[in-house]
Amino acid sequence: MSIFGNNIFGNKAAGSIPAVGNADRPEAEKQKSDAEWRQELTPEEYHVLREAGTERPFTGEYWDTHTAGVYQCRACGAELFTSNEKFDSHCGWPSFWAPLAEGTVRYIHDRTLGMERVEVRCANCDSHLGHVFDGEGYGTPTDQRYCINSVSLRLVPREVEEDSATAS
């Protein structure tokens, strides 16, 4: 008998990577396997989103971005933050004083690295986003700082549409 009988090694002819399309894929983000995540994400994205890594400060795409728009989860596309709540914390990572809405992110007590922190994850796909700190004295409505990795986000710039009154 062999534990390899059924086998994970026999499948090496999987030459063609299926095109990534939304067509046949209903919402199934939570069931994605590790292998699927590795295939879909770049190594850096995988490290941060799926292994709770942290990008180096002042290196990410969005730490100093002021473009109006919505920040989606890089892994699953869920809308997580908006430019309205983004502020200049000068910490080297994109910082928000609140998520887009209650329930878009979830929180996990994180005691790694000898610190007491609150990890922030995407509520939809459970990918790591960053951490939230509060009471630091930033002059924002909540005095919270959602310190989020750029690589966990994708900014969708707001279309310049009807920014004046809609007549009817």
Ligand SMILES: [Zn+2]
């Ligand atoms: Zn997500």
